Amino acid sequence: MGRRYFGTDGIRGLANGDRLTPELALKVGQAAGIHFLDGGHRHRVLIGKDTRLSGYMLEQALTAGFTSVGMDVVQVGPMPTPAVAMLTREMRADLGVMISASHNPFHDNGIKLFGRDGYKLSDADEAAIEARLEGEVPRAAPEAIGRARRIDDARGRYIHAVKASFPEGLRLDGLKVVVDCAHGAAYRVAPEALWELGAELDAIGVAPDGFNINANCGSTYPETLAARVREVGADIGIALDGDADRLILVDETGRIVDGDQILALLARSWQLSGKLRGGSIVATVMSNLGLEKYLEALDLGLVRTPVGDRHVLEGMRAHGCNVGGEQSGHLILADHATTGDGLLASLQVLAVLVADGRPASRVLRLFDPFPQLLRNVRVGGGRPLEDPRVRAAIAGAEARLAGRGRLVVRPSGTEPVIRVMAEGEDEALVAATVAEVCDALRAAA
Missing domain, CATH: 3.30.310.50 (Alpha-D-phosphohexomutase, C-terminal domain)
Structure with a gap:
């Protein structure tokens, strides 16, 4: 039976339109809350969002739904999707929620759900929650209604975790970096993390107003970043999307570097350092044949999956791989994260760039893509x-x-x-x- 609400990456639609309404968000909070109410402990859900205007509306509706069935809510405000996944696990929450439509324009929004382990929910969990959306759910007694609170140190926790993935003793001193945060969820954490590691930083796409997320900027419009890199003479440009789970790069000449080239770089680097597991990387059916041929020359395999970072992750877990991703820039590094993380992946690339010493145009172009x-x-x-x-x-x-x-x-x-x-x-x-x-x-x- 086909799904009515959940798609390939949670629930998504036009905010306040026919489908993605505050009424639905309240029901999702109730249905997901009931689904994860197991055991005698006090239950907790963590909610993050990107910078869309509709995020306020959906956040409050979800909060009402969760608290009405007895779940406590922790709101962390604008935060990348991978940060929500990480914080859900770190804070021992029963469930994590990210309010975002990723790379879509501001008028769309979505609801992504993560389990206690920081991984996106299974098909079975989504089906069970969807079934509950069609009926009534038992509400908590007045004395058992959940509480809601906002925490202020979530940003620092995520920055610390991302920096911990960067090689110890290595710094970005002397590297001029332009980062485009797409006026999205990473508009504060990405510049702060890069600055703390020593980069000479130029940040664009860091003035969200509720409407400008992904608008002619970010990973789906890297031309803006390319122009800025050339203008300021930067060594490299980093483009994230609205919820910062995608990464596209620009070298010092302004040439765009997609997810396939980044996967090739990380596969070779991790193979040389002995970190690559599974003898392969995982990518989707959309990744270029040139990537496959390049990996063959390194005696590495390419496991292909259907499109979607959840399918990539499933392939990685099935084949024991720790590097996977999509041409669009979703990059999953399983040693450090449970979902795609654009900022984390960019730090791995910058580490290679610093250690190599050559210009980005020489380091990041590893194969010629097939037409x-x-x-x-x-x-x-x-x-x-x-x-x-x-x-x-x-x-x-x-x-x-x-x-x-x-x-x-x-x-x-x-x-x-x-x-x-x-x-x-x-x-x-x-x-x-x-x-x-x-x-x-x-x-x-």
């Missing part, structure tokens, strides 16, 4: 991927790319679109196969 083309086809409903015309187009494209490239066709988990990606040595062939499949999808939509 790759991604197109989105908007769909209004139905099942276009089951249409005979679409199936025939996909089969024909796969036949032409056989041995020379790859084709990936998948529905988005966050938008009403079908994503069509092809890559291979022949750029013209790649473009032709994508166009053929897209045309078939439009005809069937």
Whole structure:
């Protein structure tokens, strides 16, 4: 049975629209609270958020829901998603909640849930919570209603944890860094952590107003960062997204470095230092074939998963790997975090850069990507991927790319679109196969 509320990364939608309302947030608080009320201890949920205007509304509605079923609430304010995961585990909370729509514009928002261990909830847990959303939940007696409090030292705790991942004795003195925080959740923690490690810092995207999160900035619009890096003559640029679980880099020339190149760098660095586990890294079906070929040359494997950092993490745990991520910049370093962490990953890259001593343009370009083309086809409903015309187009494209490239066709988990990606040595062939499949999808939509 399909899910009504939960998607690939929690619950997401237009804030105060038809779906993501304060009424729903209150019910989520009640349903999730009841689901995790087990044992005789006083139960606690930790709630963080990014900088969207609607975060206030959803935070208070969730708080009302949790306290109404007897859970205490700890509010930490604007905080990166990985910080919420870390603090949930550190503070022995029964549940963690992040209010964010990640890289989406301000008018969207979402609710992400983490378990006691700091990992995103399993499908079974989400299904159980969703089932409770459809019915009534038992509310606490007046004397058992939960309390809510806001803590002020959460930012410092996260900064300390992130800095602890940086090699002891190494500093960023003399390195000029531009960081773009996308006017999002990391607008304070990222500059502070980098400054404390000694970087000569230029911070942009650090003036959130509730509306400007991800607007022409951050990891989904790295052109702003690239221009700034060139303008100030920085050694490297760091772009985070709205909830800081993604990382895209810019070298000193202004060239953009995606998640695949970062994965290649970390795989080689950790392999040389003996830290890499599992003899492989984990990436999704969208990662470039060039990454796979580069890893083969290092005698390393590439485990591919469906799109989504949760799938990547599941693949990492199944294969005993400690490095994984997505081309989009979700990077999971399991020795240090339970979910994607853009700031933490950036520090690992900076450590390599400082130790190497060469310019970022020399260090961060490890392989030449195969020509790759991604197109989105908007769909209004139905099942276009089951249409005979679409199936025939996909089969024909796969036949032409056989041995020379790859084709990936998948529905988005966050938008009403079908994503069509092809890559291979022949750029013209790649473009032709994508166009053929897209045309078939439009005809069937």
